[in-house]
Amino acid sequence: MSYQQFAYLYDELMKDAPYDGWVQFVKDRCVKYNVTGARLLDLACGTGELSVRLAQEGFQVTGVDLSEDMLAVAQSKAEDVGVRIPFFQQNMADLVGQEDFDVIGCFCDSLNYLQTEEEVIATFSNIFEHLTDEGIFIFDVHSIYKISHLFINQTFASSEDQVSYIWNSFPGESPNSVEHELSFFVLEERTGKYDRFDELHFQRTYSVQQYSNWLTEAGFEVLEVCADFENSEPLSQSERIFFIARKIEKAI
Template sequence: MAYEQFSRLYDDLMEDAPYDQWVTFVKRASKFADRPIHHILDIGCGTGEISLRLAQLGYALTGVDISDDMLAIAQEKALEDNRLFPLFQQDMRELSLSDTFDMAIIFCDSLNYLESLNDVKETFIKVYEHLNGGGLLLFDVHSLHKINELFVNRQFCLNEDKVAYIWESFPGPEPNSVYHDLTFFSELPSGLYQRFDETHFQKTYSVKEYLNALQEAGLCCLNLSADFTSLAPNEESERVFFIAKKDLGS
Protein backbone atom coordinates (compact mmCIF):
# COMPACT_ATOMS: atom_id res chain seq x y z
CA MET A 1 0.00 0.00 0.00
CA ALA A 2 1.20 3.54 -0.73
CA TYR A 3 0.97 5.81 2.32
CA GLU A 4 2.83 8.94 1.19
CA GLN A 5 -0.19 10.95 0.06
CA PHE A 6 -2.77 9.11 2.17
CA SER A 7 -0.89 9.99 5.37
CA ARG A 8 -1.41 13.72 4.72
CA LEU A 9 -5.18 13.30 4.76
CA TYR A 10 -5.46 10.46 7.25
CA ASP A 11 -6.31 12.54 10.32
CA ASP A 12 -8.90 14.58 8.43
CA LEU A 13 -10.58 11.41 7.19
CA MET A 14 -10.40 9.79 10.64
CA GLU A 15 -11.61 12.85 12.54
CA ASP A 16 -14.63 11.00 13.89
CA ALA A 17 -12.83 7.72 14.62
CA PRO A 18 -13.64 6.33 18.09
CA TYR A 19 -10.12 6.69 19.48
CA ASP A 20 -11.38 7.32 23.00
CA GLN A 21 -13.28 4.03 22.90
CA TRP A 22 -10.07 2.14 22.06
CA VAL A 23 -8.44 3.84 25.05
CA THR A 24 -11.38 2.81 27.23
CA PHE A 25 -10.92 -0.75 25.98
CA VAL A 26 -7.27 -0.64 27.12
CA LYS A 27 -8.28 0.51 30.58
CA ARG A 28 -11.02 -2.11 30.80
CA ALA A 29 -8.69 -4.89 29.63
CA SER A 30 -6.06 -4.02 32.24
CA LYS A 31 -8.05 -6.01 34.81
CA PHE A 32 -6.89 -9.17 33.04
CA ALA A 33 -3.22 -8.37 33.74
CA ASP A 34 -1.25 -10.11 36.48
CA ARG A 35 0.76 -6.93 37.07
CA PRO A 36 0.16 -3.20 36.65
CA ILE A 37 0.38 -2.09 33.02
CA HIS A 38 3.18 0.42 32.54
CA HIS A 39 4.85 0.03 29.13
CA ILE A 40 2.62 -0.36 26.06
CA LEU A 41 3.68 -1.21 22.52
CA ASP A 42 1.33 0.33 19.93
CA ILE A 43 1.71 -1.72 16.72
CA GLY A 44 0.33 -0.02 13.63
CA CYS A 45 0.28 3.26 15.56
CA GLY A 46 -0.31 5.36 12.44
CA THR A 47 -0.32 9.08 13.19
CA GLY A 48 -0.20 8.42 16.93
CA GLU A 49 -3.72 9.32 18.01
CA ILE A 50 -4.13 6.36 20.39
CA SER A 51 -0.50 6.40 21.52
CA LEU A 52 -0.75 10.05 22.50
CA ARG A 53 -3.97 9.55 24.43
CA LEU A 54 -2.42 6.68 26.37
CA ALA A 55 0.74 8.69 27.05
CA GLN A 56 -1.45 11.47 28.46
CA LEU A 57 -2.84 8.92 30.92
CA GLY A 58 0.65 8.17 32.20
CA TYR A 59 1.54 5.01 30.28
CA ALA A 60 5.00 4.66 28.73
CA LEU A 61 4.51 4.22 24.99
CA THR A 62 6.49 2.82 22.10
CA GLY A 63 4.99 3.08 18.62
CA VAL A 64 5.63 0.97 15.53
CA ASP A 65 4.30 1.50 12.04
CA ILE A 66 5.30 0.43 8.53
CA SER A 67 4.89 3.99 7.20
CA ASP A 68 7.60 6.60 7.77
CA ASP A 69 5.12 9.28 6.71
CA MET A 70 2.62 8.27 9.38
CA LEU A 71 5.37 8.16 11.98
CA ALA A 72 6.58 11.64 11.04
CA ILE A 73 3.10 12.98 11.80
CA ALA A 74 2.99 11.03 15.08
CA GLN A 75 6.32 12.55 16.09
CA GLU A 76 5.08 16.07 15.32
CA LYS A 77 2.06 15.51 17.55
CA ALA A 78 4.18 14.13 20.38
CA LEU A 79 6.51 17.15 20.15
CA GLU A 80 3.59 19.56 20.26
CA ASP A 81 2.27 17.82 23.37
CA ASN A 82 5.70 17.55 25.03
CA ARG A 83 5.28 13.78 25.30
CA LEU A 84 8.07 12.28 23.23
CA PHE A 85 8.15 8.48 23.03
CA PRO A 86 10.10 6.07 20.81
CA LEU A 87 8.76 5.46 17.30
CA PHE A 88 10.07 2.77 14.96
CA GLN A 89 9.46 2.04 11.30
CA GLN A 90 8.95 -1.74 11.19
CA ASP A 91 6.75 -4.38 9.61
CA MET A 92 4.70 -6.00 12.37
CA ARG A 93 5.56 -9.43 10.96
CA GLU A 94 9.25 -8.72 11.54
CA LEU A 95 9.05 -6.87 14.84
CA SER A 96 12.49 -6.47 16.41
CA LEU A 97 12.89 -4.19 19.43
CA SER A 98 15.26 -4.25 22.38
CA ASP A 99 12.50 -3.77 24.97
CA THR A 100 9.73 -6.02 26.24
CA PHE A 101 6.30 -4.71 27.18
CA ASP A 102 3.43 -5.19 29.61
CA MET A 103 0.90 -4.82 26.82
CA ALA A 104 0.84 -4.75 23.02
CA ILE A 105 -2.07 -3.26 21.09
CA ILE A 106 -2.96 -3.63 17.39
CA PHE A 107 -6.01 -1.46 16.83
CA CYS A 108 -8.05 0.10 14.04
CA ASP A 109 -8.14 -3.22 12.11
CA SER A 110 -4.40 -2.98 11.33
CA LEU A 111 -4.18 -6.79 11.30
CA ASN A 112 -6.64 -6.87 8.40
CA TYR A 113 -3.98 -5.38 6.13
CA LEU A 114 -1.92 -8.56 6.38
CA GLU A 115 -2.38 -10.72 3.30
CA SER A 116 -2.39 -14.22 4.78
CA LEU A 117 -3.20 -16.14 7.93
CA ASN A 118 0.47 -17.06 8.13
CA ASP A 119 1.30 -13.34 8.30
CA VAL A 120 -1.10 -13.05 11.24
CA LYS A 121 0.58 -15.99 12.97
CA GLU A 122 4.04 -14.51 12.39
CA THR A 123 2.85 -11.24 13.92
CA PHE A 124 1.50 -13.02 17.00
CA ILE A 125 4.80 -14.89 17.40
CA LYS A 126 6.72 -11.61 17.27
CA VAL A 127 4.35 -10.04 19.78
CA TYR A 128 4.84 -13.03 22.10
CA GLU A 129 8.62 -12.45 21.95
CA HIS A 130 8.14 -8.81 22.97
CA LEU A 131 5.75 -9.34 25.87
CA ASN A 132 6.77 -9.71 29.49
CA GLY A 133 5.48 -12.81 31.27
CA GLY A 134 1.80 -12.22 31.95
CA GLY A 135 1.71 -9.48 29.32
CA LEU A 136 -1.43 -8.79 27.28
CA LEU A 137 -2.12 -8.50 23.57
CA LEU A 138 -5.21 -6.51 22.61
CA PHE A 139 -6.41 -6.26 19.02
CA ASP A 140 -9.50 -5.76 16.92
CA VAL A 141 -10.39 -7.02 13.43
CA HIS A 142 -13.19 -6.64 10.92
CA SER A 143 -15.75 -9.41 11.21
CA LEU A 144 -16.64 -11.70 8.33
CA HIS A 145 -19.99 -9.91 8.21
CA LYS A 146 -18.39 -6.49 7.80
CA ILE A 147 -16.03 -7.57 5.01
CA ASN A 148 -18.60 -9.56 3.03
CA GLU A 149 -21.82 -7.66 3.67
CA LEU A 150 -20.88 -4.08 4.53
CA PHE A 151 -17.79 -3.52 2.36
CA VAL A 152 -17.87 -5.71 -0.74
CA ASN A 153 -19.59 -4.05 -3.73
CA ARG A 154 -20.35 -0.89 -1.76
CA GLN A 155 -19.52 2.73 -2.54
CA PHE A 156 -18.86 5.51 -0.03
CA CYS A 157 -18.45 9.22 -0.75
CA LEU A 158 -17.28 12.31 1.13
CA ASN A 159 -17.54 15.90 -0.06
CA GLU A 160 -16.13 18.56 2.26
CA ASP A 161 -14.53 21.96 1.75
CA LYS A 162 -10.92 20.87 1.44
CA VAL A 163 -11.13 17.19 0.65
CA ALA A 164 -13.44 14.81 -1.16
CA TYR A 165 -13.22 11.13 -1.97
CA ILE A 166 -14.95 8.31 -3.76
CA TRP A 167 -14.40 4.94 -2.09
CA GLU A 168 -15.44 1.76 -3.88
CA SER A 169 -14.98 -1.73 -2.47
CA PHE A 170 -14.66 -4.87 -4.59
CA PRO A 171 -14.27 -8.56 -3.76
CA GLY A 172 -10.67 -9.61 -3.22
CA PRO A 173 -9.02 -12.65 -4.81
CA GLU A 174 -9.66 -14.89 -1.78
CA PRO A 175 -12.66 -15.51 0.49
CA ASN A 176 -13.26 -12.81 3.09
CA SER A 177 -11.03 -10.25 1.36
CA VAL A 178 -11.73 -6.88 -0.20
CA TYR A 179 -10.05 -4.22 -2.31
CA HIS A 180 -10.77 -0.60 -1.44
CA ASP A 181 -10.24 1.71 -4.43
CA LEU A 182 -10.06 5.31 -3.26
CA THR A 183 -9.94 8.46 -5.36
CA PHE A 184 -9.10 11.62 -3.41
CA PHE A 185 -9.42 15.29 -4.34
CA SER A 186 -7.39 17.50 -2.00
CA GLU A 187 -7.30 21.29 -2.08
CA LEU A 188 -3.91 22.89 -2.77
CA PRO A 189 -2.82 26.32 -1.42
CA SER A 190 -3.57 27.73 -4.87
CA GLY A 191 -7.22 26.74 -4.51
CA LEU A 192 -6.94 24.06 -7.16
CA TYR A 193 -7.55 20.43 -6.31
CA GLN A 194 -5.08 17.57 -6.66
CA ARG A 195 -6.35 14.09 -7.47
CA PHE A 196 -4.63 10.92 -6.33
CA ASP A 197 -5.68 7.29 -6.23
CA GLU A 198 -4.91 4.48 -3.80
CA THR A 199 -5.87 0.82 -3.48
CA HIS A 200 -6.01 -0.82 -0.06
CA PHE A 201 -6.38 -4.56 0.51
CA GLN A 202 -7.93 -6.11 3.61
CA LYS A 203 -8.65 -9.67 4.62
CA THR A 204 -10.17 -11.23 7.71
CA TYR A 205 -10.72 -14.68 9.20
CA SER A 206 -13.13 -16.46 11.46
CA VAL A 207 -12.86 -16.04 15.21
CA LYS A 208 -11.76 -19.68 15.40
CA GLU A 209 -8.88 -19.06 13.00
CA TYR A 210 -7.66 -16.09 15.05
CA LEU A 211 -7.92 -18.17 18.23
CA ASN A 212 -5.88 -20.97 16.65
CA ALA A 213 -3.24 -18.49 15.49
CA LEU A 214 -2.97 -17.10 19.01
CA GLN A 215 -2.63 -20.58 20.48
CA GLU A 216 0.09 -21.52 17.99
CA ALA A 217 2.01 -18.41 19.06
CA GLY A 218 1.76 -19.37 22.73
CA LEU A 219 -0.91 -16.81 23.62
CA CYS A 220 -4.13 -17.64 25.46
CA CYS A 221 -7.30 -15.75 24.59
CA LEU A 222 -9.00 -14.49 27.74
CA ASN A 223 -11.89 -12.51 26.35
CA LEU A 224 -13.86 -11.83 23.17
CA SER A 225 -16.18 -8.88 22.64
CA ALA A 226 -17.67 -6.87 19.81
CA ASP A 227 -18.14 -3.29 18.67
CA PHE A 228 -16.65 -1.57 21.74
CA THR A 229 -19.09 -3.32 24.07
CA SER A 230 -18.59 -6.06 26.64
CA LEU A 231 -20.95 -8.33 24.67
CA ALA A 232 -19.76 -11.45 22.86
CA PRO A 233 -19.57 -11.29 19.04
CA ASN A 234 -22.54 -12.48 17.01
CA GLU A 235 -23.28 -12.85 13.30
CA GLU A 236 -24.13 -9.14 12.96
CA SER A 237 -21.07 -7.80 14.78
CA GLU A 238 -18.81 -5.54 12.75
CA ARG A 239 -15.62 -5.40 14.80
CA VAL A 240 -14.30 -8.20 17.02
CA PHE A 241 -12.04 -7.48 19.99
CA PHE A 242 -9.58 -9.97 21.49
CA ILE A 243 -7.70 -9.95 24.79
CA ALA A 244 -4.90 -12.52 24.91
CA LYS A 245 -2.15 -13.19 27.42
CA LYS A 246 1.34 -14.60 27.57
CA ASP A 247 1.78 -17.07 30.41
CA LEU A 248 3.21 -15.47 33.54
CA GLY A 249 6.06 -17.97 33.73
CA SER A 250 7.11 -17.58 30.09
Protein backbone atom coordinates in the same frame (compact mmCIF):
# COMPACT_ATOMS: atom_id res chain seq x y z
CA MET B 1 2.15 -0.88 0.84
CA SER B 2 3.10 2.76 0.33
CA TYR B 3 0.82 5.24 2.05
CA GLN B 4 2.32 8.26 0.26
CA GLN B 5 -0.10 11.16 0.47
CA PHE B 6 -2.59 8.98 2.30
CA ALA B 7 -0.56 9.45 5.49
CA TYR B 8 -1.49 13.11 5.56
CA LEU B 9 -5.11 12.47 4.66
CA TYR B 10 -5.65 9.53 7.00
CA ASP B 11 -6.79 11.68 9.91
CA GLU B 12 -9.44 13.27 7.72
CA LEU B 13 -10.74 9.82 6.82
CA MET B 14 -10.66 8.74 10.48
CA LYS B 15 -11.96 11.95 12.07
CA ASP B 16 -15.09 10.20 13.38
CA ALA B 17 -13.27 7.10 14.65
CA PRO B 18 -14.06 6.22 18.29
CA TYR B 19 -10.55 6.81 19.62
CA ASP B 20 -11.85 7.46 23.14
CA GLY B 21 -13.46 4.03 23.00
CA TRP B 22 -10.16 2.32 22.22
CA VAL B 23 -8.37 4.19 25.02
CA GLN B 24 -11.03 3.28 27.56
CA PHE B 25 -11.05 -0.31 26.33
CA VAL B 26 -7.31 -0.61 26.97
CA LYS B 27 -7.55 0.99 30.41
CA ASP B 28 -10.45 -1.24 31.43
CA ARG B 29 -8.70 -4.44 30.33
CA CYS B 30 -5.49 -3.49 32.09
CA VAL B 31 -7.48 -3.20 35.31
CA LYS B 32 -9.56 -6.32 34.64
CA TYR B 33 -6.53 -8.50 33.96
CA ASN B 34 -4.25 -7.01 36.63
CA VAL B 35 -1.62 -5.51 34.35
CA THR B 36 0.78 -3.76 36.70
CA GLY B 37 3.28 -2.28 34.23
CA ALA B 38 2.69 0.66 31.91
CA ARG B 39 4.96 -0.15 28.98
CA LEU B 40 2.77 -0.31 25.88
CA LEU B 41 3.63 -1.00 22.26
CA ASP B 42 1.23 0.55 19.75
CA LEU B 43 1.73 -1.75 16.78
CA ALA B 44 0.84 -0.32 13.37
CA CYS B 45 0.38 3.02 15.11
CA GLY B 46 -0.34 4.99 11.93
CA THR B 47 -0.40 8.74 12.49
CA GLY B 48 -0.09 8.23 16.24
CA GLU B 49 -3.53 9.39 17.32
CA LEU B 50 -3.93 6.54 19.79
CA SER B 51 -0.25 6.54 20.75
CA VAL B 52 -0.52 10.15 21.91
CA ARG B 53 -3.81 9.62 23.75
CA LEU B 54 -2.49 6.54 25.54
CA ALA B 55 0.68 8.41 26.52
CA GLN B 56 -1.47 11.19 27.96
CA GLU B 57 -3.22 8.54 30.06
CA GLY B 58 0.08 7.53 31.68
CA PHE B 59 1.25 4.66 29.49
CA GLN B 60 4.92 4.52 28.44
CA VAL B 61 4.20 4.22 24.75
CA THR B 62 6.38 3.04 21.88
CA GLY B 63 4.97 3.23 18.37
CA VAL B 64 5.80 1.02 15.39
CA ASP B 65 4.54 1.40 11.84
CA LEU B 66 5.57 0.35 8.35
CA SER B 67 5.08 3.81 6.82
CA GLU B 68 7.77 6.47 7.20
CA ASP B 69 5.21 9.14 6.28
CA MET B 70 2.75 7.95 8.92
CA LEU B 71 5.50 8.03 11.54
CA ALA B 72 6.46 11.59 10.57
CA VAL B 73 2.89 12.70 11.27
CA ALA B 74 2.87 10.73 14.54
CA GLN B 75 6.13 12.30 15.73
CA SER B 76 4.80 15.77 14.99
CA LYS B 77 1.64 15.07 17.01
CA ALA B 78 3.62 13.85 20.00
CA GLU B 79 5.87 16.91 19.94
CA ASP B 80 2.89 19.25 19.62
CA VAL B 81 1.37 18.01 22.89
CA GLY B 82 4.65 17.50 24.72
CA VAL B 83 4.72 13.72 25.15
CA ARG B 84 7.79 11.61 24.49
CA ILE B 85 7.09 8.59 22.30
CA PRO B 86 9.84 6.68 20.48
CA PHE B 87 8.65 5.67 17.00
CA PHE B 88 10.21 2.96 14.85
CA GLN B 89 9.67 1.95 11.24
CA GLN B 90 9.03 -1.80 11.12
CA ASN B 91 6.68 -4.32 9.59
CA MET B 92 4.56 -5.92 12.34
CA ALA B 93 5.20 -9.34 10.75
CA ASP B 94 8.96 -8.79 11.17
CA LEU B 95 9.00 -7.20 14.62
CA VAL B 96 12.50 -7.45 16.09
CA GLY B 97 14.81 -5.63 18.47
CA GLN B 98 12.23 -4.06 20.73
CA GLU B 99 12.18 -4.31 24.52
CA ASP B 100 9.54 -6.29 26.39
CA PHE B 101 6.17 -4.66 26.95
CA ASP B 102 3.38 -5.14 29.48
CA VAL B 103 0.75 -4.46 26.82
CA ILE B 104 0.91 -4.73 23.05
CA GLY B 105 -1.98 -3.33 21.07
CA CYS B 106 -2.82 -3.50 17.38
CA PHE B 107 -5.83 -1.24 16.95
CA CYS B 108 -8.08 0.20 14.24
CA ASP B 109 -8.28 -3.13 12.34
CA SER B 110 -4.61 -2.75 11.40
CA LEU B 111 -4.07 -6.51 11.58
CA ASN B 112 -6.42 -6.88 8.62
CA TYR B 113 -3.78 -5.29 6.37
CA LEU B 114 -1.67 -8.45 6.57
CA GLN B 115 -2.23 -10.29 3.31
CA THR B 116 -1.49 -13.91 4.20
CA GLU B 117 -2.13 -16.39 6.98
CA GLU B 118 1.63 -16.76 7.38
CA GLU B 119 2.01 -13.05 8.12
CA VAL B 120 -0.65 -13.20 10.84
CA ILE B 121 0.98 -16.25 12.42
CA ALA B 122 4.42 -14.57 12.32
CA THR B 123 2.98 -11.41 13.86
CA PHE B 124 1.41 -13.33 16.75
CA SER B 125 4.70 -15.16 17.36
CA ASN B 126 6.72 -11.92 17.35
CA ILE B 127 4.26 -10.25 19.70
CA PHE B 128 4.54 -13.19 22.11
CA GLU B 129 8.32 -12.77 22.18
CA HIS B 130 8.02 -9.04 23.00
CA LEU B 131 5.62 -9.36 25.93
CA THR B 132 6.58 -9.65 29.57
CA ASP B 133 5.43 -12.77 31.39
CA GLU B 134 1.67 -12.42 31.93
CA GLY B 135 1.63 -9.46 29.50
CA ILE B 136 -1.48 -8.98 27.41
CA PHE B 137 -2.10 -8.54 23.70
CA ILE B 138 -5.15 -6.53 22.61
CA PHE B 139 -6.29 -6.21 19.03
CA ASP B 140 -9.40 -5.65 16.96
CA VAL B 141 -10.31 -6.83 13.47
CA HIS B 142 -13.16 -6.50 11.02
CA SER B 143 -15.64 -9.34 11.21
CA ILE B 144 -16.33 -11.53 8.20
CA TYR B 145 -19.82 -10.04 8.19
CA LYS B 146 -18.46 -6.50 7.88
CA ILE B 147 -16.07 -7.38 5.08
CA SER B 148 -18.72 -9.32 3.13
CA HIS B 149 -21.84 -7.24 3.71
CA LEU B 150 -20.79 -3.71 4.68
CA PHE B 151 -17.68 -3.18 2.55
CA ILE B 152 -17.70 -5.28 -0.60
CA ASN B 153 -19.44 -3.57 -3.56
CA GLN B 154 -20.13 -0.46 -1.48
CA THR B 155 -19.26 3.18 -2.20
CA PHE B 156 -18.60 5.83 0.45
CA ALA B 157 -18.07 9.51 -0.21
CA SER B 158 -17.46 12.79 1.56
CA SER B 159 -17.62 16.26 0.04
CA GLU B 160 -16.08 19.13 2.00
CA ASP B 161 -14.34 22.35 1.04
CA GLN B 162 -10.78 21.32 1.87
CA VAL B 163 -10.80 17.55 1.31
CA SER B 164 -13.28 15.29 -0.49
CA TYR B 165 -13.03 11.60 -1.23
CA ILE B 166 -14.69 8.73 -3.04
CA TRP B 167 -14.14 5.26 -1.55
CA ASN B 168 -15.09 2.15 -3.53
CA SER B 169 -14.72 -1.36 -2.12
CA PHE B 170 -14.38 -4.51 -4.24
CA PRO B 171 -13.99 -8.22 -3.50
CA GLY B 172 -10.39 -9.27 -2.97
CA GLU B 173 -8.79 -12.34 -4.48
CA SER B 174 -8.47 -14.14 -1.12
CA PRO B 175 -11.41 -15.41 0.94
CA ASN B 176 -12.95 -12.77 3.23
CA SER B 177 -10.86 -9.98 1.73
CA VAL B 178 -11.63 -6.58 0.26
CA GLU B 179 -9.81 -4.00 -1.83
CA HIS B 180 -10.46 -0.35 -1.05
CA GLU B 181 -9.98 2.10 -3.91
CA LEU B 182 -9.74 5.64 -2.56
CA SER B 183 -9.58 8.90 -4.49
CA PHE B 184 -8.93 12.09 -2.54
CA PHE B 185 -9.45 15.61 -3.87
CA VAL B 186 -7.46 18.14 -1.86
CA LEU B 187 -7.78 21.89 -2.27
CA GLU B 188 -4.58 23.69 -3.22
CA GLU B 189 -5.22 27.07 -1.63
CA ARG B 190 -2.67 28.92 -3.74
CA THR B 191 -4.31 27.99 -7.03
CA GLY B 192 -7.85 27.25 -5.86
CA LYS B 193 -7.70 23.94 -7.71
CA TYR B 194 -8.01 20.42 -6.37
CA ASP B 195 -5.19 17.88 -6.50
CA ARG B 196 -6.18 14.22 -6.82
CA PHE B 197 -4.49 11.40 -4.93
CA ASP B 198 -5.37 7.72 -5.46
CA GLU B 199 -4.68 4.84 -3.08
CA LEU B 200 -5.46 1.11 -3.15
CA HIS B 201 -5.66 -0.77 0.15
CA PHE B 202 -6.16 -4.46 0.86
CA GLN B 203 -7.74 -6.00 3.96
CA ARG B 204 -8.38 -9.61 4.89
CA THR B 205 -10.00 -11.18 7.93
CA TYR B 206 -10.66 -14.62 9.40
CA SER B 207 -13.12 -16.32 11.70
CA VAL B 208 -13.05 -15.83 15.45
CA GLN B 209 -12.10 -19.49 15.84
CA GLN B 210 -9.17 -19.17 13.43
CA TYR B 211 -7.72 -16.15 15.25
CA SER B 212 -8.18 -17.96 18.56
CA ASN B 213 -6.41 -21.07 17.25
CA TRP B 214 -3.44 -19.05 16.01
CA LEU B 215 -3.17 -17.24 19.34
CA THR B 216 -3.19 -20.52 21.25
CA GLU B 217 -0.58 -22.02 18.92
CA ALA B 218 1.65 -18.96 19.51
CA GLY B 219 1.50 -19.55 23.28
CA PHE B 220 -1.30 -17.23 24.33
CA GLU B 221 -4.26 -17.83 26.57
CA VAL B 222 -7.32 -16.22 25.00
CA LEU B 223 -8.89 -14.29 27.85
CA GLU B 224 -11.78 -12.61 26.11
CA VAL B 225 -13.43 -12.15 22.73
CA CYS B 226 -16.03 -9.40 22.43
CA ALA B 227 -17.49 -7.08 19.82
CA ASP B 228 -18.12 -3.45 18.99
CA PHE B 229 -16.67 -1.96 22.22
CA GLU B 230 -19.18 -3.95 24.27
CA ASN B 231 -18.57 -6.58 26.92
CA SER B 232 -20.64 -9.17 25.10
CA GLU B 233 -19.71 -12.01 22.77
CA PRO B 234 -19.77 -11.40 19.01
CA LEU B 235 -23.07 -11.90 17.23
CA SER B 236 -23.70 -12.83 13.60
CA GLN B 237 -23.82 -9.15 12.57
CA SER B 238 -21.13 -7.79 14.85
CA GLU B 239 -18.74 -5.54 12.94
CA ARG B 240 -15.56 -5.19 14.99
CA ILE B 241 -14.16 -8.12 16.96
CA PHE B 242 -11.84 -7.56 19.93
CA PHE B 243 -9.39 -10.14 21.28
CA ILE B 244 -7.56 -10.02 24.59
CA ALA B 245 -4.87 -12.67 25.09
CA ARG B 246 -2.28 -13.26 27.82
CA LYS B 247 1.23 -14.57 27.36
CA ILE B 248 1.66 -17.84 29.20
CA GLU B 249 4.79 -19.87 29.66
CA LYS B 250 5.35 -22.32 26.85
CA ALA B 251 5.80 -25.95 27.79
CA ILE B 252 9.40 -27.12 27.50
